[in-house]
Amino acid sequence: MHSFTEENYLKAIYKLQEANGLVVATSALAQVLEVHAPSVTDMLKRMAGKKLVTYQKSKGVKLTEKGRQVAVGIIRNHRLWEVFLVDKLGYKWDEVHDLAEQLEHIHSEDLTNKLDMFLGFPKADPHGDPIPDANGVLPKSKAVLLSTLKMGERGTFTGVTDHTPAFLNYLDKSGISLGNSIKVKAIEEFDQTYTIQLKDKKDTVISYKVANSLLVNKAEAA
Amino acid sequence: MHSFTEENYLKAIYKLQEANGLVVATSALAQVLEVHAPSVTDMLKRMAGKKLVTYQKSKGVKLTEKGRQVAVGIIRNHRLWEVFLVDKLGYKWDEVHDLAEQLEHIHSEDLTNKLDMFLGFPKADPHGDPIPDANGVLPKSKAVLLSTLKMGERGTFTGVTDHTPAFLNYLDKSGISLGNSIKVKAIEEFDQTYTIQLKDKKDTVISYKVANSLLVNKAEAA
DNA sequence: TTAATTAATTAGGTTAATCTAATTTATTTT
């Protein structure tokens, strides 16, 4: 079995690889894991020894297939536990991340799969992030940022790229919830402020920063 | 927060104190924790420094009130998670202990309390062991071993002292389940074999070893 | 294309939790 620390490194490498490209820099890992660079170098060497990553001195790191499997497994755990916390225990979507950071390290594929069944095989977590299946397959999402929509375009709000409680609370306060259909009514040229219409609600003005943190499934042009 | 290791030491000390007496020996801890004696000595010194235990060189160890609180909290977690696994995920009572050993270390009182509510505030875990309340209060049980009952006496089966899957499976196979009422029909003098009658079932013969691992709430004499 | 800057590694420690081998303390036996 892998240590929690190794698992957190794998998850971080996976996410950085997804977000930025093929190889991940020591400094990027140091930043997201909140440790200092020499600790990362040290750990990467040990993980390379275990064939979890391919590491080339001063050239960055990549996951091996084995490493990817472990990383996706942890992400699966994390997201399923988040669904559990929200759907079954009544937590709000801005409260579950830190708990899921702990729960994701429970080692039992069988438990994960039973939990999955108990929850009704959810496809996404409370933040709209897709849940990998038992084989580690993640559905490729075709969601785009709301900030890429043009005047008059529509979409369905399906996820966030900013997972901070502050942002999630803001959305709650503004009545913007997963699944809402959204239409872009206006885009202020000066500062890219969006005026959006939520289904059955009056128009809402959101900043570019917000529009750039919301994922939508763009509606096909009618 | 305390490390998993510390928490396991505290739980082990608590259980040994309950079972055997006031002070706990280094060797006893080494045995149940499956480590060697010098590791225990070392750890006890560090835990004494944190005021979790009172430790006197070569005289054994006791929990402080602080240590007891932590220990009971972990036992509460453990037993609640076992209820979750059996009641909600469909695990059998002989399958849940090792998973609960992991889950008990999730650090969140709030989660524990929400789980407790979700489960309907159970009073006992799947093995009949009482669940401490949120204040760390454990109901004092008045259960006795079936092996202490005399001919003709009755009781209700409320717990086990042997938690091994082997024993739990044996009980399943023999149709002996928590809550069953049991009457002692005969006790063989030669080897203390018990013949018992389970409610609505035919007589069953169990060894002394088994009778000595079953807890019953003795029925008052009619 | 040399110099300056930034990123990464090496060198050398620390701490928690473990170990083995040697020694000391406590408990039993004779």
Added chain:
DNA sequence: AAAATAAATTAGATTAACCTAATTAATTAA
């Protein structure tokens, strides 16, 4: 009460995961 046995501690190491300070490698700017 001395000897034998058993339990516990000390001494000295090891490993994972981290650190700071110093050095080297890579990138960007002049």
